[in-house]
Amino acid sequence: MNNEVKAKSDKNSDVNSDKNSNKNRDLNRDLNRDLNRDINKDINFENIGIIGLGLIGGSIAKALKNSPYTGKIFGLSNSTKTVQKAHAEGVIDNDQNDFHEIVKKCDLIILASPICTYAKILKDIKNHIPPDCLITDVGSVKSSVHATVADILKxxxxxxxxxxxxxSEKSGYEVSKAHLFENAYYFLTVQTEDKEVNAVKEDMTGSNEIIASDNDLHRLWHLVELLGGKPHLISPEAHDHMVARTSHLPHLCAALLVQSLGESKNDLIHFVGGGFRDATRIAAGDPKLWRDILSANKSQILSAMEDLLSNLEKCKAMIMSEDTRGLETFLTESKLVREGIPKHLVDSYDKEYALYIDVKDQPGVIAKVAGLMADNDINIKDIEIIHAREHIPGVLKVGYYTDSALQNAKLLFNHTLFNWSEACNL
Ligand SMILES: NC(=O)C1=CN([C@@H]2O[C@H](COP(=O)(O)OP(=O)(O)OC[C@H]3O[C@@H](n4cnc5c(N)ncnc54)[C@H](O)[C@@H]3O)[C@@H](O)[C@H]2O)C=CC1
Ligand SMILES: O=C(O)C(=O)Cc1ccc(O)cc1
Structure with missing residues (x-):
């Protein structure tokens, strides 16, 4: 363990401060010092149990299976069908069905079920978790999760x-995918007795606070990297402050926009434009999951909503008083901030590897293109017929998982009679 690695969270929740990002950068650099490291030795987990095999849990299992990780992956779920499916696909290594017996073998348990299920699950498995087993979760809220864990595990x-x-807005094992975490930030939160992230703290105080040794943090950090994610250390409080504004309030706003279509929303929905689609995609997320998230982050959501209401009032006043200058300034500032989203984030969220193939909308055309790809070992992610041709150069949109698959497809199409062009903004 490197005791020089220090990563304290900012007390004022100023998560964007240079201080904080420098500390995280230092930690990252330190952890990546030896590029030739043996990843399995660094991770040092042999039996990973994932509780909840939905979008996130399933994706973790698939990502691990696709990685150099050599240990076992056990899937634990309230849905036997899902476990059977994952097992049949070779994604998990379950060799028995007994929940408690599987837990007994784990040296890492990942809670990947809805956060409202954590308390019941932890109470149920507590006496079966090996003493040296590390526990983590994937929940969208962190302070209340740390409190629940501390309360139950003591x-x-x-x-x-x-x-x-x-x-994504989709749920379930069926939509899970091995590359879900590629280039995405993956927050890690550590609770210490003074509510600060303190990666160098190695002593266990014996209090009810749950303190992870920095060795644990390093192991998990490497695991996140193995999943393709970018680990980022932060305090639970700073995390909740940030995601209330970057994720939870946007979800609420998406739902609000849908509701604001008004009484005739079911009619208007047939005429929406790309802007509405972009701004409301996440409103299609699982209502139970989001009900949990919004309730679990109550104080931060309420504070973010205050800011939203005040901005809404400001805009209303400007429109009412025909303050076009003020309105333009407000919109310009918003535009500049939105355009400032780092390129790597835009790429990881928006980047799609797709080609528009200029074909006639007629029977057999999908089979023809799909067959061509299959014959040449090019994996297709999705395929879609675009019926509205305005602004769109071709009628068949073919999505690929990787840039290299896209490049191969282009070469192939160049040798056929298909005209193609790259993805445009829909
Ligand atoms: N949906 C998203 O985009 C993201 C979700 N998260 C977090 O990940 C967690 C899981 O979310 P998703 O994977 O999207 O949900 P999901 O609905 O796709 O999967 C949840 C899984 O948990 C299982 N489950 C439910 N109760 C259980 C129990 N008592 N014991 C064992 N398994 C149980 C369900 O069968 C289901 O397969 C949530 O805590 C959420 O906050 C985090 C990042 C993104
Ligand atoms: O679909 C999207 O754009 C998301 O932002 C997905 C998401 C949902 C919940 C989280 O806690 C984190 C990410």
Missing amino acids: GSHRFIGGHPMAG
Whole structure:
């Protein structure tokens, strides 16, 4: 363990401060010092149990299976069907069905079920978790999760919170994918007795606080990297402050925009433009999951909503008083901030590897293109017929998982009679 690695969170929740990012950068640099390291030795987990095999849990299992990780992956779920499916696909290595017996073998447990299920699950498995097993989670809220864990485990096991900033509005094992976390930030949160992230703290105080040793943090950090994510250390409080504004309030706003279509929303929905689609995609997320998230981050959501209301009032006043200058300034500032999203984030969220193939909308055309790809071993992510041709150069949109698949497809199409062009903004 490197005791020089220090990563304290900013007390004022100023998560964007240089101080904080420098500390995280230092930690990252330190952890990546030896590029030739043996990743399995660094991680040092042999039996990873994932509780909840949905979008996130399933994606973690698939990402691990696709990685150099050589240990076992056990899937634990309230859905036997999902476990059977994951097992049949070779994604998990379960050799028995008994939940408690599987837990007994784990040296890392990842809670990947809805956060409202954590308390019941932890109470149920607590006496079966090996003393040296590390516990983590993927929940979208962190302070309340740390409190629940501390309340139930009472210091019996080490816990590090986790939250991948990757996902979608879809749920379930069926939509999970190995590359979900690629280039996405993955927050790690450590609770210490003075509520600061303190990666150098190695002593266990014996209090009810759950304190993870920095060795645990390093192991988990490497695991996140193995998943393709970018680990980022932060305090639970700073995390909740940030995601209330970057993720939870946007979800609420998406739902508000849909509701604001008004009484005739079911009619208007047929005429929406790209802007509405972009701004409301996440409103299609699982209502139960989001009900939990918004309730679990109550104080931060309420504070973010105050800011939203005040901005709404400001805009209303400007429109009412025909303050076009003020309105323009407000919109310009928003535009500049939005355009400032770092390129790597825009790429990881928006980047799609797709080609528009200029074909006639007629029977057999999908089979023809799909067959061509299959014959040449090019994996297709999705395929879609675009019926509205305005602004769109071709009628068949073919999505690929990787840039190299896209490049191969281009070469192939160049040798056929298909005209193609690259993805445009829909
Ligand atoms: N959906 C998203 O985009 C993201 C979600 N998260 C967090 O990940 C967690 C899981 O979310 P998703 O994977 O999206 O949900 P999901 O609905 O796709 O998967 C949840 C899984 O948990 C299982 N489950 C439910 N109760 C259980 C129990 N008592 N014991 C064992 N398994 C149980 C369900 O069968 C289901 O397979 C949530 O805590 C959420 O806050 C984090 C980042 C992104
Ligand atoms: O679909 C999207 O754009 C998301 O932002 C997914 C998401 C949902 C919940 C999280 O806690 C983190 C990420």
